[in-house]
Amino acid sequence: xxxxxxxxxxxxxxxxxxxxxxxxxxxxxxxxxxxxxxxxxxxxxxxxxxxxxxxxxxxxxxxxxxxxxxxxxxxxxxxxxxxxxxxxxxxxxxxxxxxxxxxxxxxxxxxxxxxxxxxxxxxxxxxxxxxxxxxxxxxxxxxxxxxxxxxxxxxxxxxxxxxxxxxxxxxxxxxxxxxxxxxxxxxxxxxxxxxxxxxxxxxxxxxxxxxxxxxxxxxxxxxxxxxxxxxxxxxxxxxxxxxxxxxxxxxxxxxxxxxxxxxxxxxxxxxxxxxxxxxxxxxxxxxxxxxxxxxxxxxxxxxxxxxxxxxxxxxxxxxxxxx
Amino acid sequence: xxxxxxxxxxxxxxxxxxxxxxxxxxxxxxxxxxxxxxxxxxxxxxxxxxxxxxxxxxxxxxxxxxxxxxxxxxxxxxxxxxxxxxxxxxxxxxxxxxxxxxxxxxxxxxxxxxxxxxxxxxxxxxxxxxxxxxxxxxxxxxxxxxxxxxxxxxxxxxxxxxxxxxxxxxxxxxxxxxxxxxxxxxxxxxxxxxxxxxxxxxxxxxxxxxxxxxxxxxxxxxxxxxxxxxxxxxxxxxxxxxxxxxxxxxxxxxxxxxxxxxxxxxxxxxxxxxxxxxxxxxxxxxxxxxxxxxxxx
Numbered sequence: 001x002x003x004x005x006x007x008x009x010x011x012x013x014x015x016x017x018x019x020x021x022x023x024x025x026x027x028x029x030x031x032x033x034x035x036x037x038x039x040x041x042x043x044x045x046x047x048x049x050x051x052x053x054x055x056x057x058x059x060x061x062x063x064x065x066x067x068x069x070x071x072x073x074x075x076x077x078x079x080x081x082x083x084x085x086x087x088x089x090x091x092x093x094x095x096x097x098x099x100x101x102x103x104x105x106x107x108x109x110x111x112x113x114x115x116x117x118x119x120x121x122x123x124x125x126x127x128x129x130x131x132x133x134x135x136x137x138x139x140x141x142x143x144x145x146x147x148x149x150x151x152x153x154x155x156x157x158x159x160x161x162x163x164x165x166x167x168x169x170x171x172x173x174x175x176x177x178x179x180x181x182x183x184x185x186x187x188x189x190x191x192x193x194x195x196x197x198x199x200x201x202x203x204x205x206x207x208x209x210x211x212x213x214x215x216x217x218x219x220x221x222x223x224x225x226x227x228x229x230x231x232x233x234x235x236x237x238x239x240x241x242x243x244x245x246x247x248x249x250x251x252x253x254x255x256x257x258x259x260x261x262x263x264x265x266x267x268x269x270x271x272x273x274x275x276x277x278x279x280x281x282x283x284x285x286x287x288x289x290x291x292x293x294x295x296x297x298x299x300x301x302x303x304x305x306x307x308x309x310x311x312x313x314x315x316x317x318x319x320x321x322x323x
Numbered sequence: 324x325x326x327x328x329x330x331x332x333x334x335x336x337x338x339x340x341x342x343x344x345x346x347x348x349x350x351x352x353x354x355x356x357x358x359x360x361x362x363x364x365x366x367x368x369x370x371x372x373x374x375x376x377x378x379x380x381x382x383x384x385x386x387x388x389x390x391x392x393x394x395x396x397x398x399x400x401x402x403x404x405x406x407x408x409x410x411x412x413x414x415x416x417x418x419x420x421x422x423x424x425x426x427x428x429x430x431x432x433x434x435x436x437x438x439x440x441x442x443x444x445x446x447x448x449x450x451x452x453x454x455x456x457x458x459x460x461x462x463x464x465x466x467x468x469x470x471x472x473x474x475x476x477x478x479x480x481x482x483x484x485x486x487x488x489x490x491x492x493x494x495x496x497x498x499x500x501x502x503x504x505x506x507x508x509x510x511x512x513x514x515x516x517x518x519x520x521x522x523x524x525x526x527x528x529x530x531x532x533x534x535x536x537x538x539x540x541x542x543x544x545x546x547x548x549x550x551x552x553x554x555x556x557x558x559x560x561x562x563x564x565x566x567x568x569x570x571x572x573x574x575x576x577x578x579x580x581x582x583x584x585x586x587x588x589x590x591x592x593x594x595x596x597x598x599x600x601x602x603x604x605x606x607x608x609x610x611x612x613x614x615x616x617x618x619x620x
Contacts, residue, residue: 094608101422104359113596119593280438287435291431294407297420297424
């Protein structure tokens, strides 16, 4: 294999790795928004908490941040999910019974507080300089094997999550969640504990975002407070879910791959520009991704793979697809 | 004690004025259109930079171009509604999709400002103001006097508009009960546009005042969002004067926690914005109706 092909292959593998990580988060957001109708505007906060939790638990000892626990990676990932879930539990308990707008501002708030903590508590996180001594699993002799092994791991995690979530959504639990989303009053009248179920979905979805953060940090082997920047994390995940088809797990995964490819491809394009334009073009990219969201919301609000009613899934033939 | 007034209380009041001008728009839009407008902070950024462009173009001091910046931002608000929010209003009362859209609009506004003005921090005019003394005890910067005075004037004017003019009364009616207002013959479109125009104009004033007080940065508006929502909830959603008072409380509270009450600041200034978050969460848990016992949506 010559150098150019290898370079391209590594680029595609890197793209797939990050897209798969974003897909984990999109699945989490789908559980929040797509299935239960909860507006989580703090994806970046849960992502960052997951990333830092796993990094601190698994990194070698360092004078620059809290570390030296040297725990195995799976422990870090599980802890990442637990800590994200606990934070979601706290903020959700306060705001889940109110209108979605309040949950949105509450999650923006928690993301903002987490950003301040991660930036200012140098003893914990090495502050704005970030952490660079993050262990990465499956590092092999060649970059190709390393990339492939990591991708195998993220895809395996993604597959397990997909199977579990599909099973959950097709179960009575999933139907109840959709019922709550579509009509809170009816669900409550049918005796469902709306607030408790919502809190469940909120915590579980946020845990997946924490897991995404852990996968991200161990893949890039770097994490800094800019990870909490709402643009690249919260917003991209939202666009992924809505463009892919909220309510549909496959849609969330497809959306993650499609949007991440577009996002990365436009970055390649802007890199070709002369430096004085390249900086401006990066803002144009953000502007256009914002515009893309508006177009999707107004014209293609069901996304690439629209949500399907479980009753329809069992049905055969297109004549039943009228709902 | 004087150190406290001059270095902390005045700053807190000025900050409260900036929050007030944004929180009024947020609470009005929430009341009339029933959604949290997450692009409001970035609309303030846009207003501040529109004023900067006008200063560059005309060479006049920023307070002279303020009315023009307010008009342009009012038009921007109405334009945002027409292009991005109205198409998503299904009329069924479900507005959460509009909240998502406003999140995207926030990003678009900010990146548009970054595209045209770059990300470097800038100011309207360089220079140093000497403080003036009031009654030989209170030391205050002229720009702080301007900000406080103009904010009071704007809030009083808004209050008169809402309580005396037909359009203002229609806006309050719409905020109280949309269906009832509509069957009484109040035109929805006029009221909605008025809300965006007033909200946009005040947002521009808030953005410009923050720019005068400190500096202009493309992140400035986004960072205001949390305290402004806290102020709107504190004052009771849909109550503009309540939001202004709530903003004053939040602004002063943020400064007070950094005052060395017991030799050390209660909270490191880096965590100032945690104060508005704490206020917000406490309100949502114990009193979502706000201090004035308004409504909860």
